[in-house]
Amino acid sequence: MQPDGPYVLRGGDGRYESWSVEVAADGPHKRVSALKPGATLTIPAVGAYPPFAVQLRAPVESAPDVVTAPAKSPIFVVADTHGEFEILAQMLTSQKIVDARLRWSFGRGHLVVLGDVFDRGPNHLEILWLLYGLEAQAAKAGGGVHLVLGNHETMALSGDLRYLNPKYVESAQALGVPDYSFLFPSDSVLGQWLRSRPVVMKVNDLLCLHGGISRALVDRKLSLADINGTVRQVLAGQVPAADAERADFLMTTLGPLWYRGYFAEQKDFTGATQDDVDLTLSQFGVKRILVGHTIVPTITPLFGGKVIAVQVYPKREAGKVNFESLLIRGGHLFRATPDGTASAL
DSSP: OEEEEEEEOOOOOOOOEEEEEETTTTTEEEEEEEEOOOOOOEOBBBBBBBEEEOOOOOOOOOOEEEEEEOOOOOOOEEEOOOOOHHHHHHHHTTTTBBTTTOBOOOTTEEEESSSSOOOSOOOOOHHHHHHHHHHHHHHHHTTTHHHHOOOHHHHHHHTOTTTTTTTHHHHHHHOOSSGGGGGSSSSSHHHHHHSOOSEEEEEEEEEEEOOOHHHHHHHHTHHHHHHHHHHHHHHOOOOOGGHHHHHHHTTTTTTTOOTTTOOOOOSSSSOOOOOHHHHHHHHHSEEEEEEEESOOOOOOGGGTTTTOOOOOOOEEEETTOOOOOOEEEEEEEEOOTTTTTTTOO
């Protein structure tokens, strides 16, 4: 059993409480602390990376569907961190997105995360708190942090926990909840924040999402607001009857969370054509589509560079960290690595 937390939920009196798992000689214990509005949490150290502070904010409105960043602002894109906090921290510090104390140092730059923070690895909670805290720090500096939901976020929030790291199964038991999803209700800090995130976001001339846009989705001519609003209804468990068919479709393998049709080797998916990609670009008014979800050995341009596959799975092999992120600077694309280097794509 490992220590875990904090999770910030509302207590019986409606006020926020911090819930943590502490491990003593006699086993795990649940620790509950009352929190004042605007309280600052300390997120415990992970490995060689220090603890960091996060100030709680009031519940947020829905994140925008469209973000316009200055042309000179660099954009750093990360996909599918899957609980590998130390690998992500190494990437962000070496690339000077954050400093050694994990504080924002990217100035007016924008950090885009293409979903799948949850599941598999042992430290997705710390990643969530890091992104939550960096969002406020970046905004203050004139930059931005943007998380789009992946299929693992929607699974975890909806109680589909088949890929959950065993650590979090034990945490749920120690904290006395029926299952792990009960630690992220819609009125908790991270639960509400996650439910406010989009599934598909336009950042300048980039369409940023987790899975992909199928031709079936293009043919429905849904706007970003339609897509994001409907998935938020699903996560709230409040889908109007008139939107039920759309909601069901968006959560299938033809929807933006699960689609893998850009990749020829994915035989279970209807493959995208160049015409399909061009129609997507035209419909959403973008020049490129950035996706995670499907693992590639290195960041890979597809369809003549109109689709960029970013998901290089974070892992350690033979003492080396295998992970890549996409850096866009001055209109040029670079493959960024955790050793602090970047090479032209």
